[in-house]
Amino acid sequence: MAELLIEVFTEELPALPLLKVIPEIQENWKKILMQYSLESPFDFFYTPRRLVLIHKNFPLQQADVMMQSYGAPLSMAYNADKTPSKAMQSFLAKNNITEAEVKHTKKDGKEVLFYEKCVKGKQSKEILADMVKQWLESLNFGKSMRWANCKQSFIRPIRNICILLDSEFIVCNAYNIQANNIIVAHRQAIPKSHTQQSHTTNPTYNSYPNSTIGVTSPINSVQEYLDFLSDNGIILNQEERRQKILAQIREIEKKHDVQVESDIDLLNEIVAITEYPTALFGQFDKRFLSIPKEMIITSMKENQRYFALYKDSKLFHGFIVVSNAFHADFSLIVRGNEKVLRARLQDAEFFYLNDLKSKMSFGDLNTIIFMNGAGNLHDKVKRETKLAHNLIDLLNIVAKRTKVVDERLIIQEQEKELVLQSLQIAKNDLLSQSVGEFPELQGVMGSYFAKDLQKDSEICCAVLEQYLPHGIDSSLPSRRISAIVNLAIKADSIFTLFSLNKIPTGSKDPFALRRQASAFLRICHQFDFDISVREVCELSTVGYNSFQQEVLYSFITERIYGVFANINPSIVRCVLLRDFGIKTSFDKILALACYFDGVDIKSAIGTFKRVANILKTNKIDNTYIIDTTLFEETEQHLYESLLTYQESIKNELKRDTDSETFLARIQNLFKLEEKLNRVFDNVLIHTDDEHLRMNRTGLIALVFQEFLEFGDMREITL
Structure with missing residues (x-):
C-alpha cells in the first residue's frame, strides 16, 4: 500500500457549476477505481484552483485475476475425422491458445471445453495517468472551454496535473501541459528564500506568459504537500474553511450584537471561492434602510456575496464579507467593499424613488x-x-x-x-x-x-x-x-x-x-x-x-x-384511476401510503384482489338488493361491521377531511379483512342457487365499493 496524491491545478473554478457536480466528481472516481480493480478509500478536497484526491492506502498493484473461459460441449469439439470442429477453432481463436492448452470440465452436467489462465495485475504507476485522464474527461460541468492549442476541453484551463505515488512522480501528459510535481501556493503567499523558490517561468504556465505565479515548491510526499499548502495560505479541506467562516461569523455576531441571515447556499459558494477565508464586518449608511430590504439584500448577496445582518429582527446597516486575502490589510479590504456597496445602494435608491413617483404607471405591457x-x-x-x-x-x-x-x-x-x-x-x-x-x-x-x-x-x-x-x-x-x-x-x-x-x-x-x-x-x-x-x-x-x-x-x-416521488407509484395510480378532486386525491394517496407502510401489503392487497376476482367486473352494480335473512353467520358479522363503518363515515362528514381522517377510515375499513376472509373460507359464493349467489355477490360488492372510495387497489403492486 502507498499514499497517493492527485492534484489537478486550474484557473479559478466557477463555484456554482463546481458545487453542482461534486457528488459526480467523487462517484466517477469510485467507478474508475472499481473498473481498474484498485478500490480504496480516499478523501476529496477542492479549492477555487484545485481538485485534490488523497488515498492513504492505495494498492501498488492490481490483484491477479483467474480468467476462465467455457466452450462448446466436448462432443461438438471434433469432426468425425477427429479434426477440430468450427466450435473448437472458434474457442481457440477467442482465447488465443493452441489445442494443447485446452482443458475439459463439467458444466450443467456436460463435458465442455475449458481454459483458464492467471492474468497478472498491472502496477498502479503504469495505469494511474490513464485513470486520471479518464476521470477528468468524465466530468460534466454543463459548459466547458478550450484554451491555447489544447484540443480537449474542461470547465477552466488546467495548468498542471500532479500525481504522486509515495515519493514517485507519475507523468500524466494531457490537456497540452507538461505535468510536474511543483505546487502553487496562495497568490499572496510570501516566499521564504531558505526553503522555497519563486518560479515565474515554469513550463506548466507557458500559455500564460504574463502571469505572476508566486510561491511554488516541488513536493515529494503527501505530507510535504499538506505542509506546504498549510504554510502558504491554503486551507485545503473545504469543511475546515466552512468551520473557520462560521466561527468568525459567530465572533462578529457577538461583538456587534447582530444576527447573520442563515444562507447555506451562499455559505457553500463562499467556501468554494476561497482558499484562506477571513470573515470581516462592514457597514453602510443607515439612510439606505428606507429602500426595500430585498433590494439591499440582493445587492449584497447576488452581486457581492455578502451576508446580510439583522438586529432586533430588523435589517441592520451592516454586512459580512469573506475575504480570500492572505497577509493583507483587512481594514483596506473592508473600506473597499463598503465603497462598492455604497455605489450599488445609491443606484437602487435612485431607481426605487423614481419608480414611486410613477405610481405604477411604468409603461405599456403591450410593449413586452x-x-x-x-x-x-x-x-x-x-x-x-x-x-x-x-x-x-x-x-x-x-x-x-x-x-x-x-x-x-x-x-x-x-x-x-x-x-x-x-x-x-x-x-x-x-x-x-x-x-x-x-x-x-x-x-x-x-x-x-x-x-x-x-x-x-x-x-x-x-x-x-x-x-x-x-x-x-x-x-x-x-x-x-x-x-x-x-x-x-x-x-x-x-x-x-x-x-x-x-x-x-x-x-x-x-x-x-x-x-x-x-x-x-x-x-x-x-x-x-x-x-x-x-x-x-x-x-x-x-x-x-x-x-x-x-x-x-x-x-x-x-x-x-x-x-409523490417517494411513494409507491402503483398507490398513486390506484387513486388517480378514480378521478377524485385534486385535494381528495392527494389526501388519499398520503393516507394509503401511510397505511401500507405499516402492514403486510401483500396480504392486504391479496384479500382485495380476491374480492375483485369474485365480482369479475370493473363496473360495480349498485342495484344489488341484500336479503339479510339469507345470510349465514359469517356473512351477518361482515354485514354488521360494514354498517358500523358506514355509520362512522356519516358522523365524520361534518368535520374537515384530510389525510389523517382518511387514514383512520382506511384502518377501520381494513378491519373488515378478517371477517371477509372468514366469508370466503366458510361460504360458497358461486352457488348454483342464483338468488343466493346474487345475494352473496351483492354483499361482497358493497365491501368492494367502500374500498373503491380510496382507489382501485387492484392496481397496487409491491
Whole structure:
C-alpha cells in the first residue's frame, strides 16, 4: 500500500457549476477505481484552483485475476475425422491458445471445453495517468472551454496535473501541459528564500506568459504537500474553511450584537471561492434602510456575496464579507467593499424613488412580447383575468356539490374582485427601473409599489406571491387570494403553450411547464381546492386554441407522480384511476401510503384482489338488493361491521377531511379483512342457487365499493 496524491491545478473554478457536480466528481472516481480493480478509500478536497484526491492506502498493484473461459460441449469439439470442429477453432481463436492448452470440465452436467489462465495485475504507476485522464474527461460541468492549442476541453484551463505515488512522480501528459510535481501556493503567499523558490517561468504556465505565479515548491510526499499548502495560505479541506467562516461569523455576531441571515447556499459558494477565508464586518449608511430590504439584500448577496445582518429582527446597516486575502490589510479590504456597496445602494435608491413617483404607471405591457403566437403581456393579463372568472366559478361549484357544504370554501364576490384587481397590476413592475436593475425582484417590487398606492393588503400579498413556489421545497402562497391569482397565472401559461404545441418532451422543458403544473397541484391541495384534473383541463376549452385534452390531462396527471416521488407509484395510480378532486386525491394517496407502510401489503392487497376476482367486473352494480335473512353467520358479522363503518363515515362528514381522517377510515375499513376472509373460507359464493349467489355477490360488492372510495387497489403492486 502507498499514499497517493492527485492534484489537478486550474484557473479559478466557477463555484456554482463546481458545487453542482461534486457528488459526480467523487462517484466517477469510485467507478474508475472499481473498473481498474484498485478500490480504496480516499478523501476529496477542492479549492477555487484545485481538485485534490488523497488515498492513504492505495494498492501498488492490481490483484491477479483467474480468467476462465467455457466452450462448446466436448462432443461438438471434433469432426468425425477427429479434426477440430468450427466450435473448437472458434474457442481457440477467442482465447488465443493452441489445442494443447485446452482443458475439459463439467458444466450443467456436460463435458465442455475449458481454459483458464492467471492474468497478472498491472502496477498502479503504469495505469494511474490513464485513470486520471479518464476521470477528468468524465466530468460534466454543463459548459466547458478550450484554451491555447489544447484540443480537449474542461470547465477552466488546467495548468498542471500532479500525481504522486509515495515519493514517485507519475507523468500524466494531457490537456497540452507538461505535468510536474511543483505546487502553487496562495497568490499572496510570501516566499521564504531558505526553503522555497519563486518560479515565474515554469513550463506548466507557458500559455500564460504574463502571469505572476508566486510561491511554488516541488513536493515529494503527501505530507510535504499538506505542509506546504498549510504554510502558504491554503486551507485545503473545504469543511475546515466552512468551520473557520462560521466561527468568525459567530465572533462578529457577538461583538456587534447582530444576527447573520442563515444562507447555506451562499455559505457553500463562499467556501468554494476561497482558499484562506477571513470573515470581516462592514457597514453602510443607515439612510439606505428606507429602500426595500430585498433590494439591499440582493445587492449584497447576488452581486457581492455578502451576508446580510439583522438586529432586533430588523435589517441592520451592516454586512459580512469573506475575504480570500492572505497577509493583507483587512481594514483596506473592508473600506473597499463598503465603497462598492455604497455605489450599488445609491443606484437602487435612485431607481426605487423614481419608480414611486410613477405610481405604477411604468409603461405599456403591450410593449413586452409574451410569446410569438400568444401576444404580449397585456394579452396575457386579459386571458388570466377571464380564466380567473371561470376558475372561481368552478371552485364554487365544486365547494357546493359536497354532501355537507362548507361555507368557508365558497369564494365570495369581494374576494373575486380582489383577485381580478391583483391580476390587473401583477405584471406592472416588469417595466419599472427597479426590476430592470434587479430582475429577480419582480413581484417583490410590485408589492411595494402597490402598498405605496395603499392597495388592499390582499392585493399586495397576491402581487408578491404570484411566482411562488420557486422550487419543490419552496413555500406556497400564504393566502387564498394569492393562491387563486397564482393558479390563474400558471394555468394560462400552461394552456397557452399547449395551444401553441410547445409541449415538454423528454428532458426538455424550456418554459418550466412541469414545475408550474406541479405547483398548481400543490396549491390546490394546500387550499382545499378539490377540482379534478379533468375539470382543470376543461378550463382550457374557452379562450385558447384547441388542442388534444387527453395530452394535457396526461401531462398534469403525470406531475402527481413527481409530487409523490417517494411513494409507491402503483398507490398513486390506484387513486388517480378514480378521478377524485385534486385535494381528495392527494389526501388519499398520503393516507394509503401511510397505511401500507405499516402492514403486510401483500396480504392486504391479496384479500382485495380476491374480492375483485369474485365480482369479475370493473363496473360495480349498485342495484344489488341484500336479503339479510339469507345470510349465514359469517356473512351477518361482515354485514354488521360494514354498517358500523358506514355509520362512522356519516358522523365524520361534518368535520374537515384530510389525510389523517382518511387514514383512520382506511384502518377501520381494513378491519373488515378478517371477517371477509372468514366469508370466503366458510361460504360458497358461486352457488348454483342464483338468488343466493346474487345475494352473496351483492354483499361482497358493497365491501368492494367502500374500498373503491380510496382507489382501485387492484392496481397496487409491491
